[in-house]
Amino acid sequence: xxxxxxxxxxxxxxxxxxxxxxxxxxxxxxxxxxxxxxxxxxxxxxxxxxxxxxxxxxxxxxxxxxxxxxxxxxxxxxxxxxxxxxxxxxxxxxxxxxxxxxxxxxxxxxxxxxxxxxxxxxxxxxxxxxxxxxxxxxxxxxxxxxxxxxxxxxxxxxxxxxxxxxxxxxxxxxxxxxxxxxxxxxxxxxxxxxxxxxxxxxxxxxxxxxxxxxxxxxxxxxxxxxxxxxxxxxxxxxxxxxxxxxxxxxxxxxxxxxxxxxx
Ligand SMILES: Nc1ncnc2c1ncn2[C@@H]1O[C@H](COP(=O)(O)OP(=O)(O)O)[C@@H](O)[C@H]1O
Ligand SMILES: [Mg+2]
Numbered sequence: 001x002x003x004x005x006x007x008x009x010x011x012x013x014x015x016x017x018x019x020x021x022x023x024x025x026x027x028x029x030x031x032x033x034x035x036x037x038x039x040x041x042x043x044x045x046x047x048x049x050x051x052x053x054x055x056x057x058x059x060x061x062x063x064x065x066x067x068x069x070x071x072x073x074x075x076x077x078x079x080x081x082x083x084x085x086x087x088x089x090x091x092x093x094x095x096x097x098x099x100x101x102x103x104x105x106x107x108x109x110x111x112x113x114x115x116x117x118x119x120x121x122x123x124x125x126x127x128x129x130x131x132x133x134x135x136x137x138x139x140x141x142x143x144x145x146x147x148x149x150x151x152x153x154x155x156x157x158x159x160x161x162x163x164x165x166x167x168x169x170x171x172x173x174x175x176x177x178x179x180x181x182x183x184x185x186x187x188x189x190x191x192x193x194x195x196x197x198x199x200x201x202x203x204x205x206x207x208x209x210x211x212x213x214x215x216x217x218x219x220x221x222x223x224x225x226x227x228x229x230x231x232x233x234x235x236x237x238x239x240x241x242x243x244x245x246x247x248x249x250x251x252x253x254x255x256x257x258x259x260x261x262x263x
Contacts, residue, residue, distance in 0.1 A: 012063040012219035032059035039092035052078040054244035065215035070241035076225045085112040118182030118190045122197040124174045126166040132177045133162040152184040172203035192224045209258040230263030
């Protein structure tokens with residue numbers, strides 16, 4: 001069967017919805033796209049052991065937008081870094097698309113970060129002496145099947161700013177470049193660590209809308225980390241973390257557009 005991109009996206013979303021429904025009825029399912037199983041992470045600092053994750057389990061379906069919410073120190077960044085192949089776990093299992101991240105060696109992890117993961121950070125982390133377009137192009141040079149950097153920048157609303165340096169852009173625009181850079185890699189998973197943490201209210205909302213649209217319209221699997229409980233109605237799935245444990249997982253059958261959320 002030959003599908004165009006739009007049909008493919010519709011199908012991914014329909015599948016995600018059907019699976020979420022099956023899950024609500026407590027039906028067994030195939031292994032989920034993203035899986036965290038009894039993950040424990042202990043940092044050793046001098047003589048002290050710090051348990052950042054005690055026993056964290058959750059799953060995310062392909063094409064979903066998931067929000068991981070919890071107070072500062074709950075273990076959110078640790079969780080995202082393990083999922084992104086930037087940190088290792090002490091025990092348990094982490095899986096993306098049938099591949100166990102927690103079993104990868106250093107070289108496999110390098111490739112995993114390169115090809116499979118798009119990362120968006122709170123403070124954008126752009127290269128200051130490269131233009132917006134060059135920042136995005138640079139990231140695509142190490143990928144297998146990247147998207148066109150210009151098209152990607154256009155899609156995040158920066159058609160007119162491609163040749164500006166980060167210092168010439170507002171915070172919201174810089175974050176759009178960072179999102180374009182992550183998306184242009186055409187990753188399996190987009191991970192965002194407090195992506196609106198450095199932005200004002202209105203700009204933050206625009207960035208969240210962009211991320212929600214990306215999951216809705218493009219079928220990208222997106223995980224956003226936040227300490228802001230108020231934004232959870234935007235998500236297909238809400239994973240609440242506290243003291244290194246997953247406290248609850250809620251599936252939103254009708255996620256709200258950002259414009260309908262106030263905080
Ligand atoms: N590299 C590290 N070394 C030692 N302790 C760490 C490290 N990273 C995080 N921690 C500790 O683990 C706990 C969880 O941190 P983190 O995952 O950053 O939480 P959050 O992102 O929810 O604020 C905190 O107590 C933090 O101090
Ligand atoms: Mg954090």
